[in-house]
Amino acid sequence: MADTLKDMLRYDLTFDCVQCGYCLPVCPTYETMERETHSPRGRINLIKMVAEGKASVEDLKQPIDKCLGCMACTTVCPTDVKYGQLFESAKHVIDEYEEKTFIQQKTEHFLFHSFFPSAAWMDQLGNATWLYQVSGLQKAARRLNVMSAAPLHLDKFEQVLPPAPSPKERHARKNRLHPDGPPKAVVAFFTGCVMDSVFFRQNEKTMELLRLSGAEVQLPKTQTCCGALHAHAGKEPEAVTLARENIRAFEETPVDYIVNNAGGCGAQLHKYGELFAGDPEWEERAKAFSDKVRDITEVLVELDGLEFTERVEETYTYQPSCHMTNVQKVKEPPLQLIRSVPGVTLKELDRPDFCCGSAGIYNITQHEDAMDILDVKMEDVKRQCPEGIVTTNPGCMLQMKLGIQREGLEEEIDTVHIVDLLMKAKPVAKKAVKA
Amino acid sequence: MHEWEEQLRALLSDKRVFTELADRYSYSFDASFGEHLPEVVVQPKTTEEVQTIMKIANQFGLAVTPRGQGTCLSGGPLPVKGGILLDMAQWPREINVFADDLIAVVTPSVLTADIHAAAENHGLMYPPDPSSAHVSTIGGNLAENSGGPRGLKYGVTKDFVIGLEIVTPEGEVMHTGGRTIKNVTGYDLTKLLVGSEGTLGVITKATLKLVPKPPAVQTMMAAFTDMATAGKAISKTLTSGVLPAKMEFMDRACIEAVERYRPSGLPTASEALLLIELDGHPETIKLEAEQVKQILLELKADPIITAESDEEAQKLWSARKLVSPAIATIKPTKISEDATVPRSRIPEMMERLKQIKEDYQVELVVFGHIGDGNLHPDIMCDQRDEEEMIRAEKAVAEIFRAALDLGGTLSGEHGIGTMKAPFMEQEMGEVGVSMLKRIKEAWDPNNIMNPGKIFAEKGQKLVLRDG
Numbered sequence: 078m079a080d081t082l083k084d085m086l087r088y089d090l091t092f093d094c095v096q097c098g099y100c101l102p103v104c105p106t107y108e109t110m111e112r113e114t115h116s117p118r119g120r121i122n123l124i125k126m127v128a129e130g131k132a133s134v135e136d137l138k139q140p141i142d143k144c145l146g147c148m149a150c151t152t153v154c155p156t157d158v159k160y161g162q163l164f165e166s167a168k169h170v171i172d173e174y175e176e177k178t179f180i181q182q183k184t185e186h187f188l189f190h191s192f193f194p195s196a197a198w199m200d201q202l203g204n205a206t207w208l209y210q211v212s213g214l215q216k217a218a219r220r221l222n223v224m225s226a227a228p229l230h231l232d233k234f235e236q237v238l239p240p241a242p243s244p245k246e247r248h249a250r251k252n253r254l255h256p257d258g259p260p261k262a263v264v265a266f267f268t269g270c271v272m273d274s275v276f277f278r279q280n281e282k283t284m285e286l287l288r289l290s291g292a293e294v295q296l297p298k299t300q301t302c303c304g305a306l307h308a309h310a311g312k313e314p315e316a317v318t319l320a321r322e323n324i325r326a327f328e329e330t331p332v333d334y335i336v337n338n339a340g341g342c343g344a345q346l347h348k349y350g351e352l353f354a355g356d357p358e359w360e361e362r363a364k365a366f367s368d369k370v371r372d373i374t375e376v377l378v379e380l381d382g383l384e385f386t387e388r389v390e391e392t393y394t395y396q397p398s399c400h401m402t403n404v405q406k407v408k409e410p411p412l413q414l415i416r417s418v419p420g421v422t423l424k425e426l427d428r429p430d431f432c433c434g435s436a437g438i439y440n441i442t443q444h445e446d447a448m449d450i451l452d453v454k455m456e457d458v459k460r461q462c463p464e465g466i467v468t469t470n471p472g473c474m475l476q477m478k479l480g481i482q483r484e485g486l487e488e489e490i491d492t493v494h495i496v497d498l499l500m501k502a503k504p505v506a507k508k509a510v511k512a
Numbered sequence: 513m514h515e516w517e518e519q520l521r522a523l524l525s526d527k528r529v530f531t532e533l534a535d536r537y538s539y540s541f542d543a544s545f546g547e548h549l550p551e552v553v554v555q556p557k558t559t560e561e562v563q564t565i566m567k568i569a570n571q572f573g574l575a576v577t578p579r580g581q582g583t584c585l586s587g588g589p590l591p592v593k594g595g596i597l598l599d600m601a602q603w604p605r606e607i608n609v610f611a612d613d614l615i616a617v618v619t620p621s622v623l624t625a626d627i628h629a630a631a632e633n634h635g636l637m638y639p640p641d642p643s644s645a646h647v648s649t650i651g652g653n654l655a656e657n658s659g660g661p662r663g664l665k666y667g668v669t670k671d672f673v674i675g676l677e678i679v680t681p682e683g684e685v686m687h688t689g690g691r692t693i694k695n696v697t698g699y700d701l702t703k704l705l706v707g708s709e710g711t712l713g714v715i716t717k718a719t720l721k722l723v724p725k726p727p728a729v730q731t732m733m734a735a736f737t738d739m740a741t742a743g744k745a746i747s748k749t750l751t752s753g754v755l756p757a758k759m760e761f762m763d764r765a766c767i768e769a770v771e772r773y774r775p776s777g778l779p780t781a782s783e784a785l786l787l788i789e790l791d792g793h794p795e796t797i798k799l800e801a802e803q804v805k806q807i808l809l810e811l812k813a814d815p816i817i818t819a820e821s822d823e824e825a826q827k828l829w830s831a832r833k834l835v836s837p838a839i840a841t842i843k844p845t846k847i848s849e850d851a852t853v854p855r856s857r858i859p860e861m862m863e864r865l866k867q868i869k870e871d872y873q874v875e876l877v878v879f880g881h882i883g884d885g886n887l888h889p890d891i892m893c894d895q896r897d898e899e900e901m902i903r904a905e906k907a908v909a910e911i912f913r914a915a916l917d918l919g920g921t922l923s924g925e926h927g928i929g930t931m932k933a934p935f936m937e938q939e940m941g942e943v944g945v946s947m948l949k950r951i952k953e954a955w956d957p958n959n960i961m962n963p964g965k966i967f968a969e970k971g972q973k974l975v976l977r978d979g
Contacts, residue, residue: 092844092895096543098583098647102623111555111602112535113582119538126537136534156840 085173087166088128093158094121100150105432106143109449114140117150117160124167134174141167143446145439146309147432148403161348161404168311234441237478242277254284254294257506261291261380265327267337267346267370270302272471279471282496283338283373289506290382294336299326303337305345305400309437320349321359324366335366338373338496340398340470341437343405346370372401374410374469374495385502388420393498394463395425396454396477398470399432411469411495418502424461431457435476447476448483455480458490465491467498516572520554520596523564528555528602539597542584544931545847545976550577550597557603559677559685559716566683566714569596569960576681577962578710580620580652583644585848586929588656588709592964598714600651609634614722615674615691620651620715624658627720637725639666642925643836654715657707659925661758664883665791666723668925670706675719678705681712681956691719704951709927710962712955726791729757730801731825734813735782741811742784743859746882748807749788750855754800758789759883763862766835766879773838778831779815786813786882787832835879842875843892847904847976851915852886852924864914865889872907874900886924901977908974912938933968 100117101107107116114123120140126132144164151160266284273280287294300323304316323346327335337343350364377383395415401407415423434440434450458466458480466481468474477492493501513521520529530536530553539553551574556562569576575595582589591597603621610617611634616627624638624645631638641660642648648658654676659668666672675689689695689702705712736742746759762770762785771778778785788804790797801818808816819825840846853861862878865887869876880888889911893904912922912935922932922939937945949967953959 093840095840095844095846096541096582097644098543098581099644101581101647112530112553113538113599114530114535116538118582122541123534123537132533132537136532136537140534140538155837156844157837 082130082134082170083128085166085170086124086128087159087163088125090159090163091121091125091128093156094118095156096122097155099153099155103149103153103430105145105147105149105434105450105453106446109446109453110143115143117144117154117158120144120167121158121160121163124163127170134170137167138171138175141171143443145399145432145434145436145450147399147436149399149430149432152403152430165308165311165313168309169313170311172311233479234475237475237482238275239278247277250281250296252296252298254288256288256291256293258291260293261382262333262376263293263295263331264334264336264376265295265297265330265332267300267303267323267327267335267342268296269337269339269342269471272339272342276471276474276494279338279494279496282494282500283336286373286377286383286496286499286504287336287380289504290377290380291506292376292380295330295332297326297329299329301326303342303345305341306437308345308348316345317352320352320363324349324359324362327366327369328362332369334371334376335369336371336373336376338469338494340372340401340405340407341472343370343372343407344400347405372405372407372410372469374414375407377499378410378413382507383417383499383504384507385417385419385499385504387501387503389418389498389502390420391464392422392424392462393465393467393493394458394461395423395429395467396433396458396473397429398468398473399430399436401469402430411467414495414499415467418498420502421498424463426457426461428457433473433476433480435470435472437472440472440476440479451476451480451483455484459484459486463490465493465498467493467495469495514572516568516574517552519568520552520565523561523568524554524556528557529553536597539579539582539599540591542579542582542587542589544585544587544590544929546587546590546592546930548590548592549594550591551594553597553599555599555602559679562598562679562714562716563683563685565596565598566679566681566960570682570958573958573960575960575963576714578651578655578714580649580655581647583648584652584656584927584929585850586656586923586927586931588927588929588962588965589652590930590964592930595960600714601649603651609636609722610691611636613691614693614724616720616722618650618718618720620649620654620717622650624648624650624653631722632725634722635725636722638672638720638722640669640672650718650720651715654706654718655708655710656927657925659881659886661760661789661881663881663886663925664759665755665757670703672721673702673706673718674721676702676705676715677717678713678715681958681961685716686713689719693721707927709929709965711952711965712961714961726757726793728792728794728797729825730790730797731819731828732788732790732801732804732808733815733817733819733828733831734786734788734808735779735815736784736786736811736813737782739783739862740859741813742786742882743856743862745786745808745811745813746858747856748811749804750883752803752807754790754803756788756804756883757791758787759881760787760832761785761878761880761882761887762787762832762835763878765875765877766839767831769838769842769877770831770834773841774834776827776831785831787828832879835877839877839890839892842877843894845893845895845901847891847893847908848926849889849891849908849911850880850886850924850926851889851911851920851922852884853915853918853920855883855885857918857920858882858885858887861887861914861918861920864918865911868907868910868914872903872910874904874907876907881924884924885920895977898977905974905976908976909935928966930965931974933966934972934974936966936968 113119304319308316350367353359353363434447440447575593577591578598579589642658875892
């Protein structure tokens with residue numbers, strides 16, 4: 078390895094931490110795992126110790142693996158420690174140092190090379206949802222009796238997946254949608270890979286809401302997975318490759334915004350500029366891309382083009398996506414939209430910024446720990462007695478569904494993406510007010 | 513496995529006894545300097561468990577260091593002699609407010625801010641408000657005798673503790689004080705234990721005194737072009753019959769840093785910025801605010817801002833709250849001091865600090881609780897720059913010297929710990945320190961309770977380098 082461990086672990090960044098401990102009260106894993114080793118401050122200190130040769134990469138593995146990467150710590154940090162960069166660098170180092178079993182390598186290769194890059198798998202796998210594919214892999218692994226490590230618990234997720242759209246529906250999708258009147262903005266829609274497979278219908282609704290709001294919506298064909306899951310798994314080169322593909326795909330036609338509806342993807346798209354820092358060919362292009370990235374809620378609020386024709390007389394609570402809050406820093410627009418739906422009562426969570434435990438594929442890879450975190454979240458949800466939970470990210474949506482199922486509340490509480498709620502109120506294009 | 517480890521595991525189960533390197537490193541630091549590996553980290557949850565741990569420690573001659581959430585700025589929870597690190601943060605959190613007695617009985621792991629909230633539910637207030645109140649445990653506050661901005665009117669932690677349950681270094685349980693406001697029975701062991709930095713025992717329960725919550729507050733801000741006038745404003749206000757709850761201060765370096773960090777129109781040409789908070793009945797503080805304003809006007813403070821709403825007050829306070837993140841952008845390593853001087857000597861202290869800044873060429877910024885003379889001269893430096901750290905060490909020693917010369921003290925609210933131990937004799941004298949030592953020896957005959965704190969070892973000097 079050309080780079081030293083100190084460089085790879087971003088040792089320089091650890092000095093920004095003054096160990097004040099302000100991150101402790103907001104860290105979900107410090108709360109549920111009850112030790113400093115699983116706190117942001119503990120992890121940063123361990124990265125420093127490993128860089129200094131006082132502890133080994135092996136010592137760092139568990140504390141880093143058990144970090145959700147929710148970034149709640151970065152929002153409260155008084156000295157602006159770049160925890161996201163430290164976390165991903167540590168993941169990368171652990172990934173490089175680790176000797177993996179054959180099946181682990183196979184699983185990872187499938188997940189990160191074939192599966193998440195969306196264009197590739199959509200062609201190959203058609204309508205089957207990704208979880209079924211992964212569970213197929215799990216069964217194969219069990220037959221081969223090589224997977225002695227933690228089981229993936231995929232059966233639990235299968236039960237909460239929404240029904241898949243028919244091939245006809247998928248193929249009927251247009252690549253360009255026009256508003257009824259002259260366009261107020263031209264936007265490109267980033268579909269996401271999990272979002273576009275498991276939550277195809279929410280994507281359709283997203284595009285329709287944009288159209289109704291007065292935007293011309295384009296769907297660049299060569300777009301691919303955002304690379305967030307790769308980056309969080311320490312697979313930086315793969316994340317960079319995917320980012321390049323997306324930057325190219327969205328450069329084809331000029332647009333005002335690049336819109337997405339998945340908090341986690343949006344956060345990664347926001348980081349493209351950072352990803353190529355110092356790269357003469359890509360830095361500017363990546364920055365130009367990131368500058369245009371918006372969450373659907375931001376754009377809908379800005380366009381202000383919807384009028385609701387039906388009341389939704391229900392009580393909802395809202396589970397914000399951590400990456401939307403802590404990385405994209407988008408907090409108000411979703412709340413504003415929920416409040417704008419006639420009839421809806423919004424009862425906010427006591428601790429909305431506490432992660433739900435979904436965290437990318439954390440609820441698959443660290444299932445037990447994710448369930449402990451989910452339990453804390455569900456206590457909060459139950460205190461609000463809602464009829465529905467609004468989410469803004471596919472992972473959170475699945476996790477909340479799982480939480481409701483674990484509590485046996487399927488009959489009482491529904492989980493929706495914010496676009497589901499908005500569509501439920503039958504929106505139409507707001508009539509232009511003549512001066 | 514050592515016999516002591518077997519005994520600890522038998523007592524607490526494997527779930528609450530950690531010997532893995534990653535875990536030990538995670539309890540090797542606090543918010544000050546130094547890195548010290550404990551041999552084992554344990555998480556007791558009952559008084560009986562602490563008793564047994566203390567007995568095991570005595571039997572095997574192991575040091576025991578209690579730790580809350582490690583926000584300490586003076587090294588109190590650092591396990592400098594290895595041994596057992598007692599993580600008190602996982603103890604079940606319980607707050608019982610007895611409103612009719614104006615007291616709260618709390619367990620050591622309770623967060624200070626949670627006590628504030630619980631008291632407020634009863635229209636009461638627990639005044640000590642260290643800036644880390646949302647993170648720090650009351651156990652840590654008690655051990656270090658923490659302060660905060662409200663110290664000016666209300667005092668520090670020790671002024672609000674009337675009873676303690678502690679486990680002695682030899683593993684016995686003892687109760688001090690009680691639930692009454694007045695209590696002159698015997699030596700005041702409660703006050704001896706508060707601020708003893710975990711060297712005399714482990715606090716397992718505390719009875720705190722509460723006061724009625726003032727119904728209203730009024731925030732004011734004033735800027736001065738010279739420090740001497742700012743000093744006059746403080747003494748004139750405090751002798752005018754008005755006692756503000758808080759009087760906070762930022763020097764020019766802080767004002768500039770905050771303005772660079774998040775521009776909000778602060779008067780960057782000023783030498784001193786004062787933030788004043790009055791609390792009490794709305795009618796009373798209205799009159800008091802007018803009175804303070806007159807004093808500020810007479811002394812030609814400019815601007816003088818009186819907050820008209822809660823939002824405005826919050827905006828004024830945000831300048832003070834931004835000091836920490838803003839000065840962190842100067843340099844990454846922060847040496848946070850809390851030298852305190854009599855209030856009349858504040859302008860002189862500021863002069864001395866200015867001189868120290870020049871003499872040692874260090875990035876020294878000053879802010880803090882100026883109304884009670886408790887300044888925070890912070891040196892911003894870079895731990896990786898050894899030459900700079902040597903200058904910083906010398907500057908810190910000079911800051912202590914200056915505070916003592918002016919009739920002040922080494923520590924207003926952070927505690928002595930490891931960092932200030934070498935300077936103890938300068939303040940307390942040989943006899944004073946020797947009396948402290950005798951108390952320590954009588955309480956802890958095997959010297960196992962948080963050894964290495966308060967008392968310097970022979971020839972010990974302040975060293976901020978190498979972890």
